[in-house]
Amino acid sequence: MKTTTTKTIIKDGLWDNNGVFSMLLGMCPTMAMTTSATNGFGMGVATAVVMAASSLLVSAFRSRITQEVRIPVFILIVAAMVTLVDLAMNAFMHELYKVLGLFIPLIVSNCLPLARLEAFAAKEPVLPSFLDGLFMGIGFTFALTAIGAVREIVGSGTLFADASLLLGPGFKFMELRLLPPSMSVLMMILPPGGFLVTGLLVVAKRLVDLRAGKEIQMGGAHCVA
Amino acid sequence: MMVGAALVNNVILARFLGLCSFMGVTTRIDTAAGMGLATTFVITVSSMADWAVQRWLLDAYGLGFLRTVTFILVIASAVQFTEMTVKKVSPALFQMLGIYLPLITTNCAVLGVALLLVEGRMGFIGATLFAFASSLGYSLVMVIFAGLRERLALAQVPRLFAGPPIGFIVASLLAMAFMGFSGISTN
Numbered sequence: 340m341k342t343t344t345t346k347t348i349i350k351d352g353l354w355d356n357n358g359v360f361s362m363l364l365g366m367c368p369t370m371a372m373t374t375s376a377t378n379g380f381g382m383g384v385a386t387a388v389v390m391a392a393s394s395l396l397v398s399a400f401r402s403r404i405t406q407e408v409r410i411p412v413f414i415l416i417v418a419a420m421v422t423l424v425d426l427a428m429n430a431f432m433h434e435l436y437k438v439l440g441l442f443i444p445l446i447v448s449n450c451l452p453l454a455r456l457e458a459f460a461a462k463e464p465v466l467p468s469f470l471d472g473l474f475m476g477i478g479f480t481f482a483l484t485a486i487g488a489v490r491e492i493v494g495s496g497t498l499f500a501d502a503s504l505l506l507g508p509g510f511k512f513m514e515l516r517l518l519p520p521s522m523s524v525l526m527m528i529l530p531p532g533g534f535l536v537t538g539l540l541v542v543a544k545r546l547v548d549l550r551a552g553k554e555i556q557m558g559g560a561h562c563v564a
Numbered sequence: 565m566m567v568g569a570a571l572v573n574n575v576i577l578a579r580f581l582g583l584c585s586f587m588g589v590t591t592r593i594d595t596a597a598g599m600g601l602a603t604t605f606v607i608t609v610s611s612m613a614d615w616a617v618q619r620w621l622l623d624a625y626g627l628g629f630l631r632t633v634t635f636i637l638v639i640a641s642a643v644q645f646t647e648m649t650v651k652k653v654s655p656a657l658f659q660m661l662g663i664y665l666p667l668i669t670t671n672c673a674v675l676g677v678a679l680l681l682v683e684g685r686m687g688f689i690g691a692t693l694f695a696f697a698s699s700l701g702y703s704l705v706m707v708i709f710a711g712l713r714e715r716l717a718l719a720q721v722p723r724l725f726a727g728p729p730i731g732f733i734v735a736s737l738l739a740m741a742f743m744g745f746s747g748i749s750t751n
Contacts (some may be wrong), residue, residue, distance in 0.1 A: 363728050366583035367672045411640060414669070418633040426629060441679055444632040448672040450584050530578055531739040538732025542724050549724070 348467060352474030358451045359482035359537075360544040365451035368442045369483060370533040376499050379487030380480060381435045385428065385443060387476025389420045390452045394460040394472025396420075401461050413456045414447065421446045451479060482540075489536050494527030569694050570701035572746050575673050577705060577739040579680075582673030586706065587731060589667075591717070596710035599667075600703025602646070604696070606668045607677050610642035611695035614678040615688060635678050636669075643669050673702055709738060 358364050365386070372382040393416050397404070404412050425443045428436040436443070446452065455475050460468040492498055526532050575581045585603070590596045614635050622628055647665045651658045668674060677698050681691045712734050721730050 363587060364584070366587060367580050367676075370583060371580035410669075414636055414640065415633065418636050422629060422632050425632065441676065441683070444635075444679055445581075445672050445676055447632055447636050448670050448675045450670055453670060526740075529739075529743065530580065531736040531743070533580065534732045534736035534739055538725075538729040538736065541729045541732065545724050545729075 345467070345470060348471050349474050352471060352476075352478045353481065354478070356475075357478045357482055357544070358454075358475055359479060359486075360541050362451075362454070363541075364454050365449045365479060366537075367445060368449060369486065369537060370530070372439060372442055373483055373487035373490055373533060373536075374494070374528050375491040375497075376484050376487040378438055379483035379485075380499075381432075382439055382442060383476070383480025383483040385424050385439070386446055386449065386451070386479055387473065389417065389424055389446050390455060390472040390476040390479075391469055392420045392423075392472075393417045393452055394455060394468045395465060397456045397460040398463060398465045398468035404461070409457075409461065410453075413453055413461075417452050417456070418447045451475065486533070486536050486540060489540070490527045490532055494525065494532060567697075569697040570704070571742065573698075574701045574705055574742055575677065575698050576702055577735070577742045579676065581676035582671050582702060585667065585671050585673075586709065586735075587728060590706055590710040590713055593707060593710045593714060596706040597703070600699075600706040602650075602665055603668055603671060603673065604699035604703050606639070606642055606646055607674050607699035607702070608692065608696045609646065610639045610674055611678050611681055612688075612692055613638050613642060615681060615691045618682050631679075631682070635675060639674050639678070640669050673699075705738070705742075709735065712738070 352358075356362060359366075359369050368382050368386070373379040393413075396416050397413060421444060424446070425436075428439075428443065452472075455472060459471045463471070488498060491500065527536065573579060576583065576586050582603070585599055589599050617634060617638055618631070622631055622634065627634075643665060646668075647658075650665070677695050680698075681694060684691075684694070686694060713731065716730060716734060725733075
């Protein structure tokens with residue numbers, strides 16, 4: 340197996356192997372929580388924390404976890420991390436917690452953390468695994484925020500609306516209104532818009548990759564389990 | 565309420581649950597139907613079990629914060645149980661569903677429906693019917709989408725759009741069509 344440097348881990352997580360745009364994993368929160376850029380960002384950060392923490396743990400215990408029971412063990416570790424994040428968000432970011440609601444516990448059955456644990460953290464040392472989890476999570480956050488931003492701009496004409504309410508008063512400056520309300524297309528906020536924007540952004544990523552002279556990935560959604 | 569759960573608030577197209585399997589195994593109608601069937605069974609069984617666990621274990625002892633961990637365990641055992649039962653009762657069906665059964669554990673539709681039931685505070689009969697109707701809606705959309713993708717495989721798609729992107733766009737159109745049902749039920 341090839342040695343992975345910190346640089347490739349970061350690059351893979353953020354762009355080359357981006358969880359959403361390349362591997363098409365973790366689609367459920369991607370669609371459901373991207374009605375605005377703020378929601379997408381919040382969801383992404385929660386997932387990133389869970390991924391970094393569970394990658395760290397799995398990697399630390401990787402010699403103890405036997406092949407046969409690894410999937411249940413991974414799921415339990417992720418579930419424990421999700422419970423921690425769930426409780427922490429309920430305590431410190433209650434407004435955001437109310438918006439994300441159901442989808443915080445659902446990080447457990449998000450394919451992305453499990454896929455990275457299986458593919459990376461179960462084999463690699465602690466520090467690279469932690470970085471892999473972290474940067475995959477940041478890449479996921481980036482993707483969610485991007486989808487959320489597009490949907491929010493087209494759908495309601497704003498960008499990062501309610502950021503101060505959800506993340507704290509310090510984020511007031513991020514709230515923008517780009518288009519007048521009369522120009523908004525409600526469809527983009529509703530479910531069909533989520534599918535449409537995600538599809539188009541996957542195409543956009545392929546286009547950028549193509550320009551950069553890279554081979555475009557034709558891969559589809561593959562869940563491990 | 566059942567129509568509402570199956571069509572209006574469809575798990576895949578309106579609530580965005582179970583999208584991994586939605587994009588992953590809908591390349592052929594028969595596999596999509598098999599997956600739908602297995603998932604229907606698991607959702608119904610595990611929702612009943614989760615309802616009981618929530619009522620008599622978590623609520624009774626004030627252990628609400630362990631809900632995520634407990635539910636995922638219940639679902640994993642329900643999947644295992646389903647696998648063993650199907651293997652014993654109908655080996656032919658087991659042959660057909662074989663590889664899809666373990667995949668259901670990480671299908672967020674299963675956990676999602678169970679959590680929705682807890683939030684909705686339904687009675688046992690209501691919860692069972694809701695779970696069953698939701699999973700029927702899931703199977704329906706899986707089969708419809710698989711049918712669309714079978715045709716799509718033959719169509720000429722621009723290279724940049726080939727594969728998942730065109731799938732998303734088709735799903736978007738399908739979701740629009742399902743929004744047409746929203747007049748049926750106010751639920």
